Amino acid sequence: MDQSISEPIYYDNASTTKVDERVLQEMLPFFSQFYGNASSSHKYGEIASKAIAKSRAQVATLLKCFEDELIFTSGATESINLALKGYVEANSHRGNHIITVQTEHKAVLNTCEYLENKGVEVTYLDVDENGLISLNELNSAIKETTLLVSIMFVNNETGVIQPISEIGKITKRREVAFFCDATQAVGKIEIDFxxxxxxxxxxxxxxxxxxxxxxxxxxxxxxxxxxLIHGGGQEKGLRGGTYNTPLIVGLGKACELLKAEFSLNREAAISKKRDLERYFEATKIGKVNFKSVATTPYILSITLNNYEADEFLMLKSKEFLASTGSACSSRYINSSHVLAAQKIPDIKKVIRISID
Structure with a gap:
């Protein structure tokens, strides 16, 4: 391989990120050296169990929650399914109505569709042109049979931040549960659970x-x-299955690093985003979207002036790598439910740049 050829800059971090080298080094011993089952009573099991306990503390410290409030899963999609399906089933005696938003991640929307097929009533709130819900509409949508409100913290395609604390006040006052997909917020916005x-x-x-x-x-x-998963009683019986110790250890270390380097990372992201905004606007390549509302500094939405998104990204692929939206649906950008719900014109011209 010709080492003189520089690699393109990776601007698709909202899809996935590169594992931090320090995280990788923390994980490696648990693949081949400390490989015991965390539920075993011998020495290797105890080492794994203590490592998981450490990770639980690291995650709890970042989110300012209690350690016993954490359930380790395979990722946000499983967590969403457990939260929505699990809560509806456990509380079906109290009602059969949930509320979500048209611009949620597909993991939420498809789970809601599944629940609708099981007889659950789902209300999908509209958003304005900036992707924000109306708090009055949310309050009006809650009724006696409402069990749960599911609203994401930061939109994964646009970076727009919902008024989470205000939503929480409404749900608390109306005595309904509030679930939040915080996948694009954790480590990027300070969260006090x-x-x-x-x-x-x-x-x-x-x-x-x-x-x-x-x-x-x-x-x-x-x-x-x-x-959803029954097994050996792990996670207080809420998520059965042998603990994936190396991955849990890596998650804990990543959370520890985010806590320690939060301000430094955020300042760097703000600077990068500002430079990128200037580049696209000064060159008149594109217009920056959602400048009038609160957005995360880690996600930048651009409407291109003279290119369709796929064409532009192919043209620039040797310089940088970005996406046309969510990695779960980027191949179907023509029907992006997020941009369509916001009535964004020229959907085919929108790209997402996401910073690490």
Whole structure:
């Protein structure tokens, strides 16, 4: 391979991130040296069990929650399924209505569709041109049979931040549970789980420079969910199966690093985003979207002036790698549900740049 050829800059971190070298080094011994089952009573099992306990503490410190409120899963998608299906099933005696938003991740929308097929009533809130819900509409949508509200923290395609604390106040006042997909927020926005008004929260390790295949559902103690996976009683019986110790260790280390380097990372992202905005606008290649509302500094949405997104990204592929939207649906950009719900013109011309 010709080492003189420089690699393109990777700007698709909202899809997945490179594992931090320090995270990798923390994980490696648990593949081949300390490979015991964390549920075993011997020395190797105890080492693995202590490593998982350390990771639980690292995640809890980042999110300002209690360690026993964490359920380790395979990622945000499983966590979403456990939160929505599990809560509805455990609380079906109280009602059969949930509320979500048209611009949620497909993991939420497809789970809601499944629940609708099981007889659950689902209300899908509209958003304005900036992707924000109306708090009045949310309040009006809640009724006696409402069990749960599911609204994401940061949109994965646009970077727009929903008014989470205000949503939490409404759900608390109306005595319904609040689930939040915080996959694009954890480590990028300061989160205090107990002050947020959120009852359940999820994220994935691979979005925060940790490994793929591991994630978390944070659940307040009084929130009851029915498990999706039954097994040996791991995670208080809420998620059976042998602990994937190396991945959990990696997740914990990634959270520790995010906590320690939060301000430094955020300042760097703000600077990069500002430079990118200037580049696209000064060259008149594209227009920056959502400048009038709060967005994460890690995601930048651009509407191109003279190119369709796929064409532009192919043209620039030797310089940088970005995407046309969510990695789960980027091949179907013509029907991006997020951009369509916001009535964004020229959907085919929108690209997403996501910074590490």
């Amino acid at each position: 107990h002050l947020s008004g959120i009852d359940m929260l999820c994220f994935s390790g691979h979005k925060i420079k940790g490994p793929k295949g591991v994630g978390v559902l944070v659940k307040r103690e009084h929130i009851e969910v029915t498990p």
